Amino acid sequence: MTTSVAENLMELNKKISASCERVGRDIKDINIIAVTKYVSINRAKEACDSGIFHLGENYEEGILNKHQELNNKVNWHFIGSLQTRKVKNIIDIVDYIHSLDRLSLAKEINKRASKEVKCFIQVNVSGEASKHGISPDELVSFIKMLEEFSFIKIVGLMTMAPFTDDKAVIRACFRKLKELQNNVQALSLPFAPCQELSMGMSNDFEIAVEEGATFLRIGTSLVGKEF
Numbered sequence: 001m002t003t004s005v006a007e008n009l010m011e012l013n014k015k016i017s018a019s020c021e022r023v024g025r026d027i028k029d030i031n032i033i034a035v036t037k038y039v040s041i042n043r044a045k046e047a048c049d050s051g052i053f054h055l056g057e058n059y060e061e062g063i064l065n066k067h068q069e070l071n072n073k074v075n076w077h078f079i080g081s082l083q084t085r086k087v088k089n090i091i092d093i094v095d096y097i098h099s100l101d102r103l104s105l106a107k108e109i110n111k112r113a114s115k116e117v118k119c120f121i122q123v124n125v126s127g128e129a130s131k132h133g134i135s136p137d138e139l140v141s142f143i144k145m146l147e148e149f150s151f152i153k154i155v156g157l158m159t160m161a162p163f164t165d166d167k168a169v170i171r172a173c174f175r176k177l178k179e180l181q182n183n184v185q186a187l188s189l190p191f192a193p194c195q196e197l198s199m200g201m202s203n204d205f206e207i208a209v210e211e212g213a214t215f216l217r218i219g220t221s222l223v224g225k226e227f
């Protein structure tokens with residue numbers, strides 16, 4: 001039997017709350033994105049009815065289908081790698097894009113947008129070849145190039161921790177993203193307030209909270225995996 005999203009959310013909130021307590025953070029500063037890429041529209045609907053305000057999808061088809069059914073009751077996050085040619089299909093329904101990592105993509109987003117698009121820059125902190133994202137060394141110069149794109153607001157940075165059981169490695173990755181955020185904020189760029197950090201998934205969100213995450217992207221342990 002599947003556990004209800006409400007029950008999972010309660011468990012999740014307990015753990016987030018404990019992590020917050022450990023480092024003196026306010027749980028109100030943590031937003032949970034329910035990642036629904038492995039579940040049906042019904043399960044996504046259940047999430048919305050259980051007090052989830054953010055839904056995340058990796059694929060164009062997933063976000064279009066679910067948006068059609070659930071409409072704008074929630075904030076829509078595109079969290080997967082985004083092909084430039086697909087921007088036009090999703091731009092009108094997404095509230096946040098978590099995977100901005102190249103100039104050509106920024107250009108296309110700006111060209112297709114009719115209102116401000118909140119973007120996270122995806123950073124490949126761990127340097128794994130399999131991961132998307134720009135390298136930490138390029139971050140500041142990349143951000144400076146985004147000034148000309150008037151529809152793009154850089155609300156934060158996003159990363160995925162390396163796939164490992166070594167908690168110290170995961171923590172170092174999240175800590176580095178926080179450090180990079182501080183560097184960006186020090187620039188005081190009006191188009192890049194960079195106040196958010198999108199990091200932490202089902203198996204590493206507690207570390208992410210301790211290291212400053214403001215958006216957690218949780219799939220499996222919240223809505224489960226149906227396909």
Ligand SMILES: *Cc1c(COP(=O)(O)O)cnc(C)c1O
Nearest residue numbers: 035058079201202217218219220
């Ligand atoms: C699938 C996915 C998640 C959620 O992963 P879980 O381990 O199921 O919580 C978060 N972020 C991204 C970018 C994903 O692709």
